[in-house]
Amino acid sequence: MNWFVLLVTLFTLAIFLISFYTDKRRMINGFLFNIFLLTAFLAITYAAFATGNPILMMFVGIILIILVITFIFAIYVLIIGLLINTKTVIKKEGKSLPNLLTLFLAVALIGVVIWSYISPERFLPPTWAMLLRTVNLIWLYYCIDVFNFLMISFLYQFNRPKLNQDFVIVLGCGLNKDKVTPLLASRVDKGIEFYRKQGSLNNPPKLIFSGGKGTDESISEALGMFNYAISKGVKEEDCILEDKSVNTLQNMKFSKSIMDKIKGTNNYNSIFVTSNFHIFRAGIYARWAGLKSQGIGSKTARFYLPNAMIREYIAIVVMYKKRHIIVVSAIILFGVLLALLQHFIG
Numbered sequence: 001m002n003w004f005v006l007l008v009t010l011f012t013l014a015i016f017l018i019s020f021y022t023d024k025r026r027m028i029n030g031f032l033f034n035i036f037l038l039t040a041f042l043a044i045t046y047a048a049f050a051t052g053n054p055i056l057m058m059f060v061g062i063i064l065i066i067l068v069i070t071f072i073f074a075i076y077v078l079i080i081g082l083l084i085n086t087k088t089v090i091k092k093e094g095k096s097l098p099n100l101l102t103l104f105l106a107v108a109l110i111g112v113v114i115w116s117y118i119s120p121e122r123f124l125p126p127t128w129a130m131l132l133r134t135v136n137l138i139w140l141y142y143c144i145d146v147f148n149f150l151m152i153s154f155l156y157q158f159n160r161p162k163l164n165q166d167f168v169i170v171l172g173c174g175l176n177k178d179k180v181t182p183l184l185a186s187r188v189d190k191g192i193e194f195y196r197k198q199g200s201l202n203n204p205p206k207l208i209f210s211g212g213k214g215t216d217e218s219i220s221e222a223l224g225m226f227n228y229a230i231s232k233g234v235k236e237e238d239c240i241l242e243d244k245s246v247n248t249l250q251n252m253k254f255s256k257s258i259m260d261k262i263k264g265t266n267n268y269n270s271i272f273v274t275s276n277f278h279i280f281r282a283g284i285y286a287r288w289a290g291l292k293s294q295g296i297g298s299k300t301a302r303f304y305l306p307n308a309m310i311r312e313y314i315a316i317v318v319m320y321k322k323r324h325i326i327v328v329s330a331i332i333l334f335g336v337l338l339a340l341l342q343h344f345i346g
Contacts, residue, residue, distance in 0.1 A: 002050060009043040012036040024159065024294060025283035027320070030152030031144075075109055081306075082106035088303045101310040112139070127343040134335030138328055145324075149313050156280045159294050163198040165205040166268040167240075169255045169293065171248060171282060172211020172221030173275070180228045183275060183300070188225050190298035191273040192232055205270075207234065208258060210242040210251040248274075248282050252289035266292070275300050277308040281315055 016032040041063065048056035086103040093099050121129035170191040173184050180188060188209075195204050207229060211221025220243035229239060242258055245251045252272070259268055274282045276297030286293045300308060317324055 002047065005043045005046050009036070009039045012039045020155070023287065024156060025280070025287050027148065027152060027316070029155065030148035030150070033151055033155065034148060075113060079106050079109050079113075082109070085303065085306045089307055092301075092303060098311060099307060101307045105310055127339050130342045131335050131339040134332055137331045137335065141327060141331060146313060149316060150309070153277075153280045153309070153312070156283065156295070157276060157297060159279075159296060161194075161271045161294055161296065162269075163201055164269055165194075165198060165271050166263060167208055167255075167259050167270040168194055168205045169208045169210055169251065169270060169272040170225055171251050171272060171274040171278075172209070172225060172245075174214060175217045175219070175221055175224045177216075178218045178224055178227075180224050184221070184225065185228060186298040186300070187273050187275060188228050189232075190296060192229060192234055194271070194273070194296065195234065195238070204238055206238055206240055206262075208240045208242055208255050210245055210255050212244050212246050212250075248278075249285045249288060252282075252286045252291055252293075256289050256291050266290075271296060273298065275308070277305060277312055281312055281319070284316075284319065 012032070013036050016029065016036050019026065019032055020029045041060075044056060045060050047053070048060045082102040083106050086100065086106065089099045089102065115135075121132040124132060168191050170187055173187065174181060175184065191207055195207055198204055209222040209225035209229070211225065213220040217224075220241070222241040222243035226239050226241055230236060240258060242251070242254050245254045255270075255272075259270060260266070262268075270291065270293045272279075272282060272286060272291075272293050272295045274295060274297060277300055279295035279297040283293075283295050286295070
């Protein structure tokens with residue numbers, strides 16, 4: 001039995017590693033890693049009780065205590081943290097819809113807490129109560145999905161591309177008239193950092209500044225990034241401007257067209273640079289555009305990360321809306337079938 005538990009753990013680890021290193025830009029990698037963590041914990045728990053090893057027993061006990069405390073209090077701590085973060089973001093960034101995402105999530109979680117305390121299904125006939133419990137399954141599905149998203153977003157931060165790139169694509173994110181914003185400057189700085197690091201050992205890559213001109217901008221994002229990079233000492237001949245794109249997918253597609261023309265279709269190495277919270281979703285767009293590029297992320301102010309991650313998850317849900325529609329529909333259908341069984345069989 002002990003060998004079986006160990007083999008299951010090694011098997012889940014192997015499946016994750018194969019999937020992750022085949023393509024790091026897939027949502028399923030987060031799910032596979034979480035499955036590995038679960039099987040690893042079960043294996044350690046089995047070993048602890050089978051051997052009576054005090055160190056393993058203490059480790060399992062600490063993990064279980066943390067899990068119990070998290071299960072009981074996590075939602076309350078999260079609500080308080082989100083409300084505090086909302087206040088900080090409004091103070092530093094001002095009131096706007098994107099800056100209120102943490103507030104909206106806090107209100108939604110408060111609604112979940114109230115729902116769980118009221119337990120409206122207990123006031124309904126058994127058939128309708130069974131149908132209403134479907135809501136809990138949908139809630140569980142999205143909790144798992146969010147955890148998978150957070151895990152793969154975390155793992156993707158450790159991407160370390162080789163210093164043999166032909167191109168580095170720097171993704172735009174808006175100008176203040178004709179000046180780069182602090183968020184955009186951090187992306188360009190990250191691209192320049194890689195450019196200089198590779199240049200100290202090998203031929204430096206070409207920097208592709210990708211971003212069109214917004215309605216409230218006096219120049220294109222590409223030109224704004226180019227001017228900023230030149231002021232930082234980057235050679236003009238090492239810069240390429242892609243100034244037509246208006247979203248991340250176009251950033252990838254239009255940059256790919258430029259690289260294909262220079263080096264031949266897919267006959268080059270490339271990476272992209274964006275904010276750390278955005279690199280996983282940008283990686284998905286790179287895959288959709290036919291690029292093998294992996295991403296590296298620039299730092300983002302910590303107070304802004306909760307809002308940014310909520311926005312990223314919403315965008316991921318929209319990107320994979322078909323899957324969510326299918327899963328949620330299946331859960332609802334399952335609930336309806338159970339309700340019908342309850343009604344006719346009792």
